[in-house]
Amino acid sequence: MSTLQRDPRDRVQVLDEDGQVVDDADVPDLDDDTLVQMYRNMRLARHFDQRAVSLQRQGRMGTYPPLSGQEGAQIGSATALAEADWIFPSYREHGAAYVRGLELSQTLRYWMGDERGNSLEGLNIFPVAVPIATQIVHATGAALASDLKDEEDKAFLCYFGDGATSEGDFHEGLNFAGVFDVPAVFFCNNNQWAISVPREKQSASATLAQKAHAYGFEGVLVDGMDPLAVYKVTHEALEKAKNPDPAADDAPGRATRPTLIEALQYRFGAHTTADDPSVYRDEDEVERWKAKDPIPRLETYLRDEGILDxxxxxxxxxxxxxxxxxxxxxAESIERPDPASMFENVYEERTDRLREQEAYLEQLRERHGDEELLE
Incomplete structure (x- = not known):
């Protein structure tokens, strides 16, 4: 039987804020190379994030959604995936996408306004979803299709933020997943804020994880700033998605494949570079969460184990x-895309409105030229 039978109010944790193993914690059985790679990927995601924000501030990139603070959740969960598994990201999973094989230059190009950066051929990564929660129904549908094709070696991991749980697509997707028992794992990055709306203004539920019970499957609450705990619960959920236990009893979620994981964490920076979090957040709150930083937490553990020096x-x-x-x-060396490419792939055929906008763009180009227009 899966070990993922927990009260969704009980937070799973392996490392405390000081990087020490908590009492009675089940440390994941990972070899030293994997642990070091997790640490490096977290450091890479943090540095990439800092440079990306700087690029935006310098006018070298468009609006960008920072991830700092969420490295433990992204790297921990993505490391748990098998080669055949898929991820369905929102717009902030730069670290998870890197673990799954997406080049950093591709991520940069996308946020620089080049849709070619969203080219994912050969990768089990669904395109970035900027609209809130839309990827949830896509992931559910893909998981159902895989199940109907008897692809028992695949699971589908869908990322979204706490704000997405207030959207209809969240409820529709999870309800469908429960009814059809699809091999999906729904991963909620609860970073406490849906832009400027705090968690407590979004739901009266004690946890977001417990919402899974309404759909007939299990919800798990995990310390999202503890990469080992995140790896542990994600790995177990993925295994359950692919290998449900038909002999399990009638308790909610025990024999069904989907799982909702709520990873408690915090975004240290702004929602996007167009946002000013100082308007709605206390600096004391930010500092309290920075004390839980997942990177030094894992580094301390690895140093204590003699794996890092x-x-x-x-x-x-x-x-x-x-x-x-x-x-x-x-990313900056590649020729910038033709501005008219923004009208491609919106619909199968151009609508009248799109044709009007495209004609207007052409008028501007004739009047000002491409260089001035792009400025």
């Missing part, structure tokens, strides 16, 4: 900086 950390830091710098150079 100063020399190795310095080497990781240098390689991360080089990789991100190379990605920026590559």
């Amino acid at each position: 100063d020399e190795r950390v310095e080497a990781i830091e240098a390689s991360v900086e080089d990789e991100v710098a190379d990605a920026i150079t590559e």
